[in-house]
Amino acid sequence: GAVVSQHPSRVICKSGTSVKIECRSLDFQATTMFWYRQFPKKSLMLMATSNEGSKATYEQGVEKDKFLINHASLTLSTLTVTSAHPEDSSFYICSASGTGTTGELFFGEGSRLTVL
Amino acid sequence: GENVEQHPSTLSVQEGDSAVIKCTYSDSASNYFPWYKQELGKRPQLIIDIRSNVGEKKDQRIAVTLNKTAKHFSLHITETQPEDSAVYFCAALNQAGTALIFGKGTTLSVSS
Numbered sequence: 001g002a003v004v005s006q007h008p009s010r011v012i013c014k015s016g017t018s019v020k021i022e023c024r025s026l027d028f029q030a031t032t033m034f035w036y037r038q039f040p041k042k043s044l045m046l047m048a049t050s051n052e053g054s055k056a057t058y059e060q061g062v063e064k065d066k067f068l069i070n071h072a073s074l075t076l077s078t079l080t081v082t083s084a085h086p087e088d089s090s091f092y093i094c095s096a097s098g099t100g101t102t103g104e105l106f107f108g109e110g111s112r113l114t115v116l
Numbered sequence: 117g118e119n120v121e122q123h124p125s126t127l128s129v130q131e132g133d134s135a136v137i138k139c140t141y142s143d144s145a146s147n148y149f150p151w152y153k154q155e156l157g158k159r160p161q162l163i164i165d166i167r168s169n170v171g172e173k174k175d176q177r178i179a180v181t182l183n184k185t186a187k188h189f190s191l192h193i194t195e196t197q198p199e200d201s202a203v204y205f206c207a208a209l210n211q212a213g214t215a216l217i218f219g220k221g222t223t224l225s226v227s228s
Contacts (some may be wrong), residue, residue: 034215043205043220057214093159095216104150105216107159112200 023094030096031071038091076111084115118143118210122219131228139206140188148209196226
């Protein structure tokens with residue numbers, strides 16, 4: 001299957017700093033990428049959907065200015081958690097769908113963010 | 117928007133028994149229903165999926181059934197093994213057909 005790589009896998013930062021997480025599709029062009037957030041023992045909560053070259057579509061309740069998403073190319077999307085606070089600590093996971101696929105998602109490894 | 121309900125939240129079975137997880141969805145226009153398995157600290161992995169033009173699909177010990185009229189679909193695992201222990205998520209494609217909406221997950225524990 002298609003490969004999606006996410007980096008970093010773990011990050012610890014101080015409160016008030018910004019953290020960038022990268023999501024790359026390695027062997028296919030990802031026309032659409034999705035960012036999910038997962039709390040311990042909880043489900044995957046869709047945060048936003050991004051299409052290459054256009055602004056991301058955020059789900060209700062997700063702060064656009066807090067979680068900046070950029071999808072500048074068909075193989076790379078980034079999520080920047082700005083001015084992170086302890087409540088932003090979570091597991092963030094990206095996924096991508098490629099051209100010619102309907103619905104099937106390929107997930108990155110996930111990034112565990114801990115804000116001190 | 118699409119809403120996906122999943123039951124049960126936890127399921128414990130003995131090795132060799134069958135396990136069934138059920139999901140309902142709200143948007144009758146949804147036409148793609150995947151199931152993902154997630155082991156602790158790892159990414160979700162697609163294990164089986166079904167599209168709305170099919171009522172049942174099977175892959176070795178795993179099967180999925182879909183009832184479009186009732187808007188529910190189920191995952192069936194037969195002859196369970198300890199390595200089947202994980203969290204299972206069902207999902208449905210949202211109304212716009214642009215994103216997967218996940219159920220809350222079922223923690224399956226298979227004891228030997």
